[in-house]
Amino acid sequence: MAKAGHPSVSLIVLNYNGRQHLARCLGSLRDLDYPRKKLEVILCDNASSDESVAFVKRGFPEVKVVQLDQNYGFAEGNNRAVAQAQGDWIGFLNNDMEVEPGWLQAMLQPLHAQPELACIASKILSWDGKTIDFIGTGVSFQGLGFQVDHGKPSSEDDKARRLICPCGGAMLVKRELFEAVGGFDADYFGFYEDVDLGWRLNLLGYDVWYTPEAVVRHRHNSSFSRIDPARRRLLYERNSLMTMYKCLDDANLAAALPANLLLINEKALAIAGVDPARFGGKPVQRRPPEAVNAFDPSLAGKESVAAKVKRTLRTQGLRTVFRKGAGYLSVRAGNRVRRFRHRVAGGGPPLPPVAVAHFAAISDFANSLEQLNEKRSWLQGRRVRSDAELLPLFLFALEPAYHDQEYVSTHRRVIRALGVERRFAPGQTHSWQPSLPQEEGGEGAEPGPGGEGDPGEPVGPGPVRDQAEERRDQEHGAEGDGQVGAQGGGGRPQGDRLRDGRDRERVPTQSRDPEPESEDGEQG
Numbered sequence: 001m002a003k004a005g006h007p008s009v010s011l012i013v014l015n016y017n018g019r020q021h022l023a024r025c026l027g028s029l030r031d032l033d034y035p036r037k038k039l040e041v042i043l044c045d046n047a048s049s050d051e052s053v054a055f056v057k058r059g060f061p062e063v064k065v066v067q068l069d070q071n072y073g074f075a076e077g078n079n080r081a082v083a084q085a086q087g088d089w090i091g092f093l094n095n096d097m098e099v100e101p102g103w104l105q106a107m108l109q110p111l112h113a114q115p116e117l118a119c120i121a122s123k124i125l126s127w128d129g130k131t132i133d134f135i136g137t138g139v140s141f142q143g144l145g146f147q148v149d150h151g152k153p154s155s156e157d158d159k160a161r162r163l164i165c166p167c168g169g170a171m172l173v174k175r176e177l178f179e180a181v182g183g184f185d186a187d188y189f190g191f192y193e194d195v196d197l198g199w200r201l202n203l204l205g206y207d208v209w210y211t212p213e214a215v216v217r218h219r220h221n222s223s224f225s226r227i228d229p230a231r232r233r234l235l236y237e238r239n240s241l242m243t244m245y246k247c248l249d250d251a252n253l254a255a256a257l258p259a260n261l262l263l264i265n266e267k268a269l270a271i272a273g274v275d276p277a278r279f280g281g282k283p284v285q286r287r288p289p290e291a292v293n294a295f296d297p298s299l300a301g302k303e304s305v306a307a308k309v310k311r312t313l314r315t316q317g318l319r320t321v322f323r324k325g326a327g328y329l330s331v332r333a334g335n336r337v338r339r340f341r342h343r344v345a346g347g348g349p350p351l352p353p354v355a356v357a358h359f360a361a362i363s364d365f366a367n368s369l370e371q372l373n374e375k376r377s378w379l380q381g382r383r384v385r386s387d388a389e390l391l392p393l394f395l396f397a398l399e400p401a402y403h404d405q406e407y408v409s410t411h412r413r414v415i416r417a418l419g420v421e422r423r424f425a426p427g428q429t430h431s432w433q434p435s436l437p438q439e440e441g442g443e444g445a446e447p448g449p450g451g452e453g454d455p456g457e458p459v460g461p462g463p464v465r466d467q468a469e470e471r472r473d474q475e476h477g478a479e480g481d482g483q484v485g486a487q488g489g490g491g492r493p494q495g496d497r498l499r500d501g502r503d504r505e506r507v508p509t510q511s512r513d514p515e516p517e518s519e520d521g522e523q524g
Contacts (some may be wrong), residue, residue, distance in 0.1 A: 005112075006038045009104065009172070010087030013095050014077050016046040019055050021096040021219065026060045029093075033101040040064060044081035046071040073189035074168065082175070082183060090178055094169040096219040097124075106214035107172050110160070118206035119173040119198065120214075121166035123158070127219040132158070134167045136210050137195070138395025141252075141415075141424045142260045143244035144236075145195045146396040146432040163208045164393035165198025170216045173197075177206060185242070185375070187368065191232075192239040199247045202393065205384030230353035237264055237361035242368070246376045249387050252423055259418045261362060263401065263411055268358035270407045272351045284406050388426070397427025 011029060015022065022043070029041050043056050044066040056063055066081045082090055089108075093099070107120050124134035135158045136148045145165070149155035166173075168184075171194070181200050184193040198208045241260065248256055269276075270286060277283035365372075391397065398421060400411045415421040 006035050007089050007108065007111075008038045008040070008087040009034070009089045009091055009108075010040040010042055010082075010085035010175075011091040011093055011104075012042045012044055012078060012081045012085065013093050014044050014046065014074060014081070015048060015052050015095045016071060017048045017050045017052065018095040019048070019050045019052040022052060022056060023059070024098050024219075025093070025095050026056065026063060028098045028100070030060065030062070031101050032099065032104050034104045038087075039104075040086055042066055042081050042085060044068065044077055046073070046077050072186075075184035075188045075190065075193040076186035078168075079183045079186060082178065085175070088175055089172050090175045091172045092168055092170070093216070094218065097170055097216045098219075099216045103214050103216060107211060109213065110209050110211050114207070114209065116207070117174075117209050118177045118201050119166055119171060119208040121163055121208065121210045122170035122214045122216055123210075123212045124167060124170050124216050124218050127217050129217055133218045134169070135212065136161070136163050137165060137167070138393070138397075138399075138427075138430060139164055139195060139199070140394070140396050140399050140401065141244065141248075141256045141420055141427075142263065142401060143192070143195070143240035143242070143247075144399075144401055145192060145240075146399055146430075148395070148430065158212050160212060161210055162393060163198060163210050164202060164390065164395075165195045166208055166210075168194035168197075169218065177201065182375075187242070187371070188239045189235060191235045192243055196239070196243040196246070199243060199390075200379060202390055203247060203379060203383045203385055228353075230357040233354050233357040234361045234364065237358055238364045241361065241365045242372060245365075245372055246379055249380070249383075252387050255419045255423055259414050259420045262414050263407075264358050264362060266407055266410045266414075267402045268355045270402060270404045271358075272355035274351075286406065391424065391427035392429070394424070394427030395430040396432055397424040399428070399430075399432050 013022075013025060013029075026041065026043070032039065041060075041062065042064045043053075043060075045053050046068055047070045053065055053067055056065055064084075066084050068077060068080060071077075072080065078092055091104075091107075103122070107122060110120060111117060121134075121136070125131065126133055130153060132149050132152050132155060134147065134150070135155055137145045138148065139145050148157050178197075181197070181204060183197075185196055188196065201208055241264075244256060244260060245253065273286040275284050275286050398415060400408045402408075402411075412421075415424075
């Protein structure tokens with residue numbers, strides 16, 4: 001890249017109690033091969049309690065610190081940092097990422113041939129560099145994100161191409177456009193906000209581009225893994241519902257929304273082990289809740305507890321073993337206490353909180369419809385690309401979000417009966433398969449956003465990202481985190497409806513969830 005061609009860039013590292021990651025992350029940004037006058041590094045701190053801010057001010061005085069008064073999550077936290085950034089391009093980087101000196105130059109290289117690009121996504125590898133973390137993600141008609149070849153050593157899809165969305169853990173976006181489309185939707189708090197942003201940019205005629213030459217390494221240790229699983233599940237389901245509702249056109253939404261609601265209900269019942277025959281309905285063979293992995297029952301029991309402890313000790317250390325072990329035991333104890341109480345009270349089997357969270361997500365979505373209608377109206381009134389044009393980027397348009405045999409059968413019946421299969425078939429070109437536990441390294445075995453306090457990306461969730469994240473948790477997801485991205489192909493933008501300042505002023509206002517945090521104050 002010619003010296004005169006260096007755009008000004010603000011790199012934002014969102015942090016929440018991630019002090020242990022900051023020396024490596026910020027140290028690698030300090031070593032970037034990029035003109036200092038054109039580069040601004042910002043640490044946006046979501047009210048950490050581990051002295052992260054003091055550590056950065058003392059050790060990295062060149063870093064601009066945006067210190068927030070509370071944990072605003074990934075979406076609004078980053079939006080607030082952007083408001084104080086100076087660069088023409090904004091970069092978002094998880095705090096447990098490490099970049100090579102040439103990373104930023106490589107990220108910007110595609111602009112030589114495609115100066116109109118709106119957003120650029122980086123390749124993300126495991127911490128040891130042996131496996132794929134992110135090379136793109138597809139989405140389903142339900143708004144869920146599926147990572148491409150996560151955990152594999154290589155992929156034929158690892159090539160420069162258009163995406164439906166970036167991974168929010170390592171991306172660049174043109175500041176002018178980011179602000180014009182409303183930034184990340186602050187109502188999401190965390191999970192799928194990058195899917196939503198990328199989908200919106202594509203609809204409005206802008207390209208999201210993946211560049212495999214720009215590589216970061218990712219140390220998985222997200223604070224989202226310590227969030228209550230039921231709260232995490234609510235965010236997954238609600239946020240994907242909101243994305244689908246805003247982005248699909250009227251005809252496709254009329255078929256997809258009822259199908260999505262039916263399938264969320266079915267997933268909740270599958271996780272809870274509820275057989276409709278108990279109430280006089282059609283019998284469905286369900287596994288009991290305690291035998292089910294809440295995110296993919298087909299994977300439950302594939303790895304023994306002893307094997308998991310051994311693997312975690314080798315790859316993540318004794319501290320993580322104790323933390324995950326405590327979470328696992330607390331969930332088991334909670335399940336037993338609930339069953340005992342229900343037996344004493346003479347009731348039926350208790351519903352696991354992670355199953356009930358699906359119904360809470362639908363309720364949250366229903367009570368947000370007025371605000372969602374404003375956002376949908378704004379977006380649909382300015383869209384440049386049709387759903388048909390974007391379907392090749394979906395890749396996993398009809399992929400089941402849960403791999404229980406009975407659920408998959410219901411999924412097929414629903415999408416056929418409601419016409420979803422016919423509408424979205426061109427977007428089903430890939431099939432998602434969860435990666436198996438790694439014997440060595442292990443850093444890339446469980447997809448997730450990057451650092452502490454990075455509630456986003458993604459990628460985070462999936463059965464989608466969340467299925468792979470939580471595949472080995474026997475008691476309804478005691479651990480896990482999320483991340484996202486996308487893939488695809490397609491043509492150039494066909495128009496630009498956002499260059500008019502009048503339109504920018506009418507981006508619907510985004511409110512923030514009043515209580516999006518977990519009980520222990522973690523993000524999510």
